[in-house]
Amino acid sequence: MAGIPMNEDRTDTTDRSLSSARQARQERRRDRSREEILGAARAVLLRSGAAAMTLDAVAKEAGMSKTGLYYYFPSKDALVFELVFGALEGHAQAVDVAVEGADTGGQMLGAIIRETVHAFAPKLDDFRLAFLFGQVAGAGAIHWTDEQLARMRPLNEQLLARTTAKLAGEGGETRSRAAVEPRLLAFLAYLAAIGLLTMKGMVEHVEDPLVYSDEELVEGFARVFAAAASP
Structure with a gap:
């Protein structure tokens, strides 16, 4: 009986570690996607000018949907x-x-x-x-x-x-x-x-x-x- 809580503690610790690792990976992916969008926006802006820098053009440059872009930048x-x-x-x-x-x-x-x-x-x-x-x-x-x-x-x-x-x-x-x-x-x-x-x-x-x-x-x-x- 005394060993059960210890096993549960180890399981909880493992679960928390896995959850933290997943969270860290997700944050890295979000940061990478955000930087890719900013890079695409800069490329469109410098190539075509301010008027041509639409969200559609940026999404196309970044290789993603406009809906996906809205997740990071609402406007x-x-x-x-x-x-x-x-x-x-x-x-x-x-x-x-x-x-x-x-x-x-x-x-x-x-x-x-x-x-x-x-x-x-x-x-x-x-x-x-x-x-x-x-x-x-x-x-x-x-x-x-x-x-x-x-x-x-x-x-x-x-x-x-x-x-x-x-x-x-x-x-x-x-x-x-x-x-x-x-x-x-x-x-x-x-x-x-x-x-x-x-x-x-x-x-x-x-x-x-x-x-x-x-x-x-x-x-x-x-x-x-x-x-x-x-x-």
Whole structure:
């Protein structure tokens, strides 16, 4: 009699282990299917443009039914959001790591610019997806919910908070040469990088390259912002 509960315990433990393993496999399959759909959506978008990126086209590209696609993404807006969010989330993490390795506020401003340009200059299509999709798609083409916007906003903090805190700790507006509020100064550095990438995109398909190399432009911006942040 004493052995029966022990056997039952072993059986229960085995059943729980098998159930956990099945759950883990199912989650891996879901994650893989989700990534395949996002990859298919990106392929359709880059090949055919925003207007042609319908759920039917994405489902066909992914080799699945539209009903199957709806299981993962209930609308085109949801699918586009995840594409944009994924690009920006990875970028915010990379900028945060680059900034963490800098010693001064001025160096951090340069790190924001450098990491942003180096990440997207070789992949301007990803830059357009992350930063320009709404403009390219046209007014009313996409609608994001309050919940989606709430997911997006913390990425701005990840991009700028560490640099803002460092600049403020070094004296901020009262001591910096530019007399610009620390967070605004960090945001302006980010805008400088986005502007550089936008200009690269404008000349990408014409035989009129920029006079200065990416490195010259990045270093020029980095020096300007370091000087602006200095006492």
